[in-house]
Amino acid sequence: MKNQGTITGLQIGSLIFVYVFSTTIAFLLAPMAKNAPFDGVYSIGLAAVAGTALTVLSLRYALRRPSAYIGIEGAKVVGKAGNAAILLLSAFFFLHLSAHILREFTDFFVPTYLKETPSVAVAVLVMSAAASMAQSGVPVAFRFAQGCFFLIGFLFFIKPLFFIPEMSTPMWHEFTRIHDWKALWSQTYSLIPWYGELVLLAYIVPLFDGRQKVRKAVWIGSMAGTYILVSEFLLMIVFLGPRLSGALMYPALELSGFLHLGDFVHNMDAIIVSIWFAGLFIKLSIVFAVGTLLVSQALGLSHYKPITFPLAAFVVALSVVLARYPAELARSFDRSWATFALFIECLVFVYPIVSRLRGGQRRTE
Template sequence: MKQHGTVTGLQLGALTFVFVFSTTIAFLISPLAGAASFDGGLCILLASICGTGIATLSLRFALRQPSNYLGEYGGTLINKYLHKGILFLMSFFFLHLASYILREFTDFFIPTYLRETPPVAVAVLVMVAVASLTQSGVSTVFRFAQGCFLFIGVLFVLKPLFFLTAMDTPMWYEFTRIHDWKALWAQTYAIIPWYGELIMFSYIVPELNTKQKNRKIIWIGSLAGTYILLVEFLLMMFFFGPKLGATLMYPALELTGFLHLGDFLRNTDALIVSIWFTGYFIKLSIIFTIGTLLFSQALSLSNYKPITFSLAAIVVSLSLILAKNPVELAEYFNSSWATFALFVESLFFIYPIVSWVKNRRTRSN
């Protein structure tokens, strides 16, 4: 594949920003309130630093060859069979993650807005749109993110202003001290992989404009998304408290009941959900695109377009059989996903470690 390098700094920052909080804001903060209570905000902050650090550290190595995909030249750095094994495992990780996000979406949307609609119909419609966007190229997903992030960002940045009076309470003191160190570590460990997924940028370096400070841009986008997460978590704790917040399925949506934009918009549910769906679609699209690209490189294909819709069908099928219900899905995620995700994300560092060892041997000789 030839180098494009068309992804601008704004597009990279926009996608990172939306990627960090799009699904996290809907599916993370409620379990976090139950597990870590008031320490949850610190868990998010620590995890953002660790996870983003992992992603930008990997990107530093990948940028040494800005014109080549790691999936194509990685076999020259390590054993080619090990390289293909890593690609297949990384591809499975992202495609499995895409199926998980798709299942979360169907579990949320069908009971609330699409009752009596078969889940398979909703999943197929969403993945057809995602696969079509993927076929347009990696850079197209970034352009789509750029077109949407300003509207998404403005809403979530301004949203806390409508709750300022309610946040002036003695509860602030609870956020300034550590209540449970064990829970703090356990939840931070669980959230790090959410940010570690940004390691995907290291596999698409030729798509990036390497004249810009890509690592700095990722840090800015990630911290901006973290700000949104922290604000939503604080709002949930102020309005519902840790016990009630932990029982709510979608606390970010419940908060909209307290938000009125003048007399012309008394119910903001539809507005919030439509904006959240846009961010969700962006995240699902880039994850599926990366998974498809890595799978094609593992098979040594020159183009991933012929296999796009086949992989989309696999993602739909996997999303339907992942779990029997949302509770079972959440239990699997909370029990083992973090360790699996960190293991897969860490496989990238085999390349710089082996490269460092080879260079040291060469210098010694």
């Protein structure tokens, strides 16, 4: 069957570019500054390469059958029960991730900008929009990413230019050596699954235009997003210092408070947050859409649309119960999420491994 997909290489690269740094820039840089202030740059680089390699490897098998969903064809390889188990676990992971992103957003946005509004109301509004995007189809999220990519990329690309006068400091010498190998390893290990989340692309290969160089687009998008992350991290450490960066909840937002456009705009953080939210929304929508798709494939439904809004309600409820307060969420996340995520992200490799073992068995018979 011929591939009928419409997602182009530029759309894949744009989505990955936005996906890689949208949540990391807001929620991961502070813990990284606290645990590995000068080695964090190397952690980000190593994790980017390892996580992207994991994603590209997962795509290798899926791209061999570009017209078939791995979640549906997988039943022929690992059996119905095995396939359903893999799909349900992966779906739970992506829905849990959606709930986590939603919770982190409400924990940041509500106390900062909407003090009198109940968090659950904001969660319902945001999730309704994400569910509507998922309802319109996965390619719509890619098209939206393509539209937002230039504005988001341009903004975060030029942001460091506003701080050039403050960049002359002897602190740059500290970035040229490794201070703590243990911290470097633990931060790299924690960050790899953030890039590894892109294995969701393996589950939606039939939606890609068959003529596109998907793996090349993945590498380019990922490395471009990593550049933004590294430049923001360097800016944060050099301008705010390692101790203050680690102590602040949202150091990237504090940095934005120092930006102004002459006398016209005194504080650009509202503009930056509005544009950044578009990136977070893209990530939330695509993760939720893939989670919903996997649930529908696991349950044998002919289409995922009828279960989109019920699952959105589930994600909102899940985001509320994940933790009582932000510190508990961060603690739980820090303690076990990376290993859980890596385990689930590696489940997609069960298909090619079992396929190869069965192929070898048939040859010996």
